[in-house]
Amino acid sequence: MKKLIISLLAGVAFSSAASATDFRIGLQEDPDVLDPHKARTFVGRIVFTSLCDKLVDVNSKLEFVPQLATEWSWSNENKTLTFKLRDDALFHDGTPFNAEAAKANLDRARTEPDSLRKSELASVDSVEVVDEYTVALNLKQADATLLAQLSDRAGMMLSPATFSGEVATNPVCSGPYKFASRVQNDRITLEKFAEYRDADDYHFDRLVFRPIPDSTVRLANLRSGDIDMLERLNPSDAESVRGDTSLQFMPVAGLGYQGLTINVGDNPRASGPLNKDKRVRQALQLAIGRDIINEVVGHGLFEPAQQPFPPASPFNSEKFPLVERDVEKAKALLKEAGHESVAFELTFGNNTTSSATNELIQAMAKEAGFEISLKPMEFAAMQQEMQAANHEATQIGWSGRVDPDGNIHQFVTCKGALNDSKYCNEEVDKLLNAARATPDVEERKQLYDQAQAILMDELPIIYIYHQPWPFVASNKVSGFEPSPDGMVRLKGVKLEN
Amino acid sequence: MLQIIARRVLVAIPTLFLVSLIVFGLQKLLPGDPLLTMAGEERDPAVIEFLREKYRLNDPFYMQYLYWVRDVLTGDFGNSLRTGVPVSTLIAQKLPVTIQLAVMAMIFALLIGIPTGIMSAVKKGKAPDYAANAIALSGVSIPNFWLGIILIMVVSVQWRLLPASGYVPLTEDPIQSLRTMLMPSFVLATALGAYLMRHTRSAMLGVLSSDYIRTAKAKGLMPRVVVLKHALRNALMPIVTLTTLLFGELLAGAVLTEQVFTIPGFGKLIVDAVFTRDYAVVQGVVLCTAVGFIFMNLLADILYILINPRLRHPQ
Numbered sequence: 001m002k003k004l005i006i007s008l009l010a011g012v013a014f015s016s017a018a019s020a021t022d023f024r025i026g027l028q029e030d031p032d033v034l035d036p037h038k039a040r041t042f043v044g045r046i047v048f049t050s051l052c053d054k055l056v057d058v059n060s061k062l063e064f065v066p067q068l069a070t071e072w073s074w075s076n077e078n079k080t081l082t083f084k085l086r087d088d089a090l091f092h093d094g095t096p097f098n099a100e101a102a103k104a105n106l107d108r109a110r111t112e113p114d115s116l117r118k119s120e121l122a123s124v125d126s127v128e129v130v131d132e133y134t135v136a137l138n139l140k141q142a143d144a145t146l147l148a149q150l151s152d153r154a155g156m157m158l159s160p161a162t163f164s165g166e167v168a169t170n171p172v173c174s175g176p177y178k179f180a181s182r183v184q185n186d187r188i189t190l191e192k193f194a195e196y197r198d199a200d201d202y203h204f205d206r207l208v209f210r211p212i213p214d215s216t217v218r219l220a221n222l223r224s225g226d227i228d229m230l231e232r233l234n235p236s237d238a239e240s241v242r243g244d245t246s247l248q249f250m251p252v253a254g255l256g257y258q259g260l261t262i263n264v265g266d267n268p269r270a271s272g273p274l275n276k277d278k279r280v281r282q283a284l285q286l287a288i289g290r291d292i293i294n295e296v297v298g299h300g301l302f303e304p305a306q307q308p309f310p311p312a313s314p315f316n317s318e319k320f321p322l323v324e325r326d327v328e329k330a331k332a333l334l335k336e337a338g339h340e341s342v343a344f345e346l347t348f349g350n351n352t353t354s355s356a357t358n359e360l361i362q363a364m365a366k367e368a369g370f371e372i373s374l375k376p377m378e379f380a381a382m383q384q385e386m387q388a389a390n391h392e393a394t395q396i397g398w399s400g401r402v403d404p405d406g407n408i409h410q411f412v413t414c415k416g417a418l419n420d421s422k423y424c425n426e427e428v429d430k431l432l433n434a435a436r437a438t439p440d441v442e443e444r445k446q447l448y449d450q451a452q453a454i455l456m457d458e459l460p461i462i463y464i465y466h467q468p469w470p471f472v473a474s475n476k477v478s479g480f481e482p483s484p485d486g487m488v489r490l491k492g493v494k495l496e497n
Numbered sequence: 498m499l500q501i502i503a504r505r506v507l508v509a510i511p512t513l514f515l516v517s518l519i520v521f522g523l524q525k526l527l528p529g530d531p532l533l534t535m536a537g538e539e540r541d542p543a544v545i546e547f548l549r550e551k552y553r554l555n556d557p558f559y560m561q562y563l564y565w566v567r568d569v570l571t572g573d574f575g576n577s578l579r580t581g582v583p584v585s586t587l588i589a590q591k592l593p594v595t596i597q598l599a600v601m602a603m604i605f606a607l608l609i610g611i612p613t614g615i616m617s618a619v620k621k622g623k624a625p626d627y628a629a630n631a632i633a634l635s636g637v638s639i640p641n642f643w644l645g646i647i648l649i650m651v652v653s654v655q656w657r658l659l660p661a662s663g664y665v666p667l668t669e670d671p672i673q674s675l676r677t678m679l680m681p682s683f684v685l686a687t688a689l690g691a692y693l694m695r696h697t698r699s700a701m702l703g704v705l706s707s708d709y710i711r712t713a714k715a716k717g718l719m720p721r722v723v724v725l726k727h728a729l730r731n732a733l734m735p736i737v738t739l740t741t742l743l744f745g746e747l748l749a750g751a752v753l754t755e756q757v758f759t760i761p762g763f764g765k766l767i768v769d770a771v772f773t774r775d776y777a778v779v780q781g782v783v784l785c786t787a788v789g790f791i792f793m794n795l796l797a798d799i800l801y802i803l804i805n806p807r808l809r810h811p812q
Contacts (some may be wrong), residue, residue, distance in 0.1 A: 030769065033581045040538065113547040116539055168581035183590055184580055185769055186664060186761030212662060212759045216646060221759075224653035224661040380529030380774055387533060387540075399538065410539075417540045 021205035023495055025488060026218045026230035030185050030211035033168035036156035037109045037117050042399045042486065045153065046231065047188055047209050049487040052173035054155035055083055055102070056147060058402050060252075060483040062312060064147055068097060068157060068174070078142035078439055085133040088197050091159035092178035099135040103127045104160040106137070117154040119417070121146075142437040144444060148403030176202045176490070185211060201491045219472070222247065228477055228495060231488070233470040235353065238299040241472055251470040252482040253312065255400025255407070257305045258357070259463040260284075260346070260393055265422020267389040273337065274344045275392060281459040283333040283342075287368035288361055289325035290464055297356045302465035307452060308398075308407040310466055312484055314441055315404040317449050320456055330368035343371040347385065348395040350376035357464070358395055386420040394420065397467060402485060404448060405436050412451075412460060423460035501798060509791045516787045517780060521562050524776055531774030535578055552578065565780060574784075575777035577770075584781035587766060592785070594664055595762040598685070598755075599747035601678050603740065605686030606693055609636075611736070613690075614697025618705060619724055629694060636691030645684045645757035652680060662759040681758040685751050689743050696739050700732035730804070737800050745793035749786045 031044035036052050039045075057067040069083040089097035106127045109117040123143035128136045137146070149155065159172040171179050176198065177190035190207040192199065210227060212218040215234035219241070221227045233241060233249075241249045262281060263270040273280045290304035306323060309316040334342065346362070348354045355376060362372040377385070385391050398418075401407055409432050410416035414424035428451050435447035455461070469486035479492040532545045532554065549555050553564055568575060574584035617629035653661035659680055665673040704710065705728055713723045750764025759765075763782055770778035802808045 030580075032579050035581075040536065042538075114544055114551070116536065116541060116544060118543065119539060119541045166581075182582075183761055184577070184582055184587055185765050186759070210663065210759065214756060217649065217662065217757055217759065220646070220649045220654055221661045224649070224657060226653070226661045226663060378529065378772070380531075380534045380772065381527070383533045384528060384530045387530075417542060418538075 021203075021495075022208055023204040023206070023229075023490070023493075024208040024210060024227040026221055026227040027209055027211045028213060028215070028218070028232045031188065031209075034171045034179065034182070034188075035167040036153040036158065036171070036173075037105075037112060037115045038168065039153060040116055043211075046486070046488055047190075048153065048156060048173075049175075050177045050190055050207055050490055051171060051175045051179060052156040052158070053089065053175045054152065054157070055085075055150045056155060058148075058151050058483070058485060060481055062255075062402055062484060064151060068102075068155075072147070074439065076138075078437075079139045080136055081139070081146060082130065082134065082136040085135060086197070087133050089174050090195050091157075091161075091174045092172045092193055093159050093161060094195075095159050095161055097157060097174050098132050099129040100132075101157060101160050102135045103129050104163070105157045106135075106154075108158075108163060109154055117149075120149040120152075120154045142439065144436060144439045145403040145405040148401060148406070151402060177207050180206070187211075198491065203492075203494050204490070207490070222472060222474060225474070229471065229473040229480070229488070231469065231471055231486070233472050235297065235299045235301045235470070238301060238470065246475055248473045248475050248477065249470070250473065250480065250482045251301055251468045252484055252486075253303055253310060254467050254469045254486055255310050255313075255402065255484050256398045257308055257310075257400065257407070257463050257466050258302075258354075258395065258397035259305065259308075259461050260361075260395050261386070261411075261421045261461050262393045262459070263389060263391055263421055264458070264460050265389055265424070267422060269390055269392055270422065272344050272392060273339055273342045277337050278458050279333050279337040280339065280342055281462065282457075283330040283337070283368060284365060284370060285323055285459060285462050286326045286330035286333065287365040287370060288462070288464065289364055290322065292325070292364065293357055293360055294465060296360060297353065298465060301468045301470055303468070305463040305466045306456075308411075308461075308463060309404050309448075310400065310484060313404060315445050315448050317445065317452060319449055320452055325364070327368050334369050339369070341369045341371055343373070345373050345375050345392045346395060347375045347377055347382055347391045347393070349379040349382050354395060361395070361464075389420075389422050391420075395464075396420075399467075399486070404444075405432070408432060408448070408451070409436065412455060421460035423458070425454060425458070428454055498799070498802065501802075502795065505791075505795045505798065509788075512791060513784065513787055517566075517784055518562065520780060520783045521565065521776075522558075524771075524774070524779055525558055527771075527774065529774055531578055531776060534773050565777075569784070574781040577778050578775045579770075579773045579778075584777050587778060588781060588785050591761060591763050591766050591782075593666065594760060595748060595750055595764075597667060597674070598678060598682055598751065598760060598762055599744060601675075601682035602685035602689060602747060602751075603744055605683055606689035606743070607740070609686060609690030610693025611697050614694040615701055615724060615729065617694070618698045618701035619720075621702065629698075633691040633694045636687040636694075639687065640753075641684050641688065641751070642753040642757050644687065645681065645754055648680050648684065649757070664760050677758075677760075681751075681754050681760055684757075685747070685754050689747075692743065693736065693739065697732065697736055700735050701728060704728045704732045733804055734801065737804060738797055741793045741797035741800070745790040748789040748793070750782075 027043050029043045031047050032041045033039050036048055053068050055069045056064045059065050068089055069085055071084045073082050085099060091097060109115050110121045110124060123139045123141060124137050125140045126138045130136050157174055162172040176193055176196045178193045180189040180191040182188045188209040192205050212221060218230045219237055222230050241247050264275055294302040294304055304322055306320050307316055346358060348358050358374050362374055365372055386394055410418045412423050413429045413432055431447050431451040435444050438444040471482045473480060476496045478494050532548050536545045553561055576583050613629045617626040620626050649661045652658050660677050663677050665677055667674045710728055713727050750762050752764035752768050755762045755764040767782045
């Protein structure tokens, strides 16, 4: 009997393994709708990268490179953007991609009432089919952010024949992999699109995206061979991964940041010294050791942030070096503002990493005279409180955008949709609006520098660190290059048996 | 028998109504706006307003509930706010997973709980009794998520015997399906088995000290026959109740176990739905779970009658 059980167990244990040409990626969350024009999550973009081609792509240096468009040019005082399109691209349903299809998609993204791309394409006045493979975007005003938008979900192309169908649950795009099936909270399966123009460079027959929210479990799945790669490793696991020869650790600095958003608006919760007096906010910044957070919580992965733009960005300015921790100076500033000690409530979305970060901030700030009471909240509830200006200060992040505008404009302009610090300064609005309409990098940087100089003084947001995208892959994976946008591009990636 | 079933079904209707109303109300009490979650990082106000109208979230609370009831009565459970998938499809996807997990966990639990319960009653006060009690206590006290992670570390990562996570439908690949479910169902069974063991033990102790057992022993029957034939059948009554109720609970999904082993069952679905304020999904799943629970209670009543002939002819 015992023997029977053991042999049965062994049989169960060793039978069947995953087929060799599957590539399985462990995700931190389950993506939302798979309609690129209505999707909202970062994690969903990882799936879209293999599913839906865009007009343009970005490379690992954040430069724009051709994808569905082969070249592009600005004309008419930067109010017309013309794309030359490929003539060999097909949608997964076999219909060809052309200028008509591009126009249909851009118009869908601009006009569908629940499109989340509307604000991204707000500057577009009309889309014009010039010839079969040329499309022109006529703008209401010059928009330097447009190319970046079109390198993301706003530039993804669906087969127009499928617009009337269930796009959210069965997207038909033109990427190297086509949609096969989805079990919510369990997996999204894509199959290789054999007619893809570069099909030979994509070496897997199937991609399986598996949401595994617990970081420890995600890593255990990678170690046991149940997935081949994972995204967003918990920094506390970094040491053990670095020491594991069967794994490759591939962290890359991301485009986003984590920071403290302080309510400085004209509302009842913004009545404390921290909210009213910029000197108190400057003192708080001096009390926080960003490098200490990097060392203790980030295990070397949390690159200290002074500005909203990632270090790799040309808009990250050398004029604003990192403010080092200086407790004495912080105390002096507080005193100058007339306070021995300042108390405030710091809200954050409850998870282990942000708990650790905020407890550290609490301890460091205490030395300078801040009495911080921490208020962990469930994320959806926290969002609502922030929107309603019902918070004093909140530790929250932003996943980051390729274009600098996406990391700053909507957070600090008076009417910005994400302006949860309720900050409003006409001068900043003017500078950031001007930067939006200035394609020249040098000129644009000047404008951002001027805006940053004001913001660094008034500090509605104290940036703490740039969040990394720590990818981990099994050492059977070769050819993968992590990119700062956190996406997984599989061209040329191989899996050894 | 039919009468009993019919009466139970009728009683179930107001219960379901009440459950759905309470859950609907509780969801509305939760802080957090589903549309802020839905509108993504960008939070475009125009989109938020459009969706608020579309999902009738501007209507008063009772109207929203009535709309929902009307749709459910016509068989429409709505769509997930988060993914756009119809709730009925989600339930159809997850229900087999949850049932398979529940059945396997229950089998494990019964295999562990009943024999050890009988043994510890028969050997009361001796070493096997203490050992069984110690094991039962640890079964109840060891947290499932911890045991799950430890099992993954040892069985999947170290020994590479079983997959660390995931789910394969029974119909697709039965062996792989059993392999993926082995660890999670065992983890779930540790606590259930412990409850069953404790209840079997006390029920058996009660029966074993009764007069007819003494008579059976005096007749010279083999101890094994006395325990298994005479005592166990009478002791089964409370165990059947407990088993069906525990099974009903399992159908509601095992949140932590599903999370650790990433099994796409009801538990994971509902927790996720609560976090994203996906009202339609929460409502649909709770309704489905409540039906399952009521059904299990009904099953318990029927099993009573089958086990206990004295209940077969009520006045």
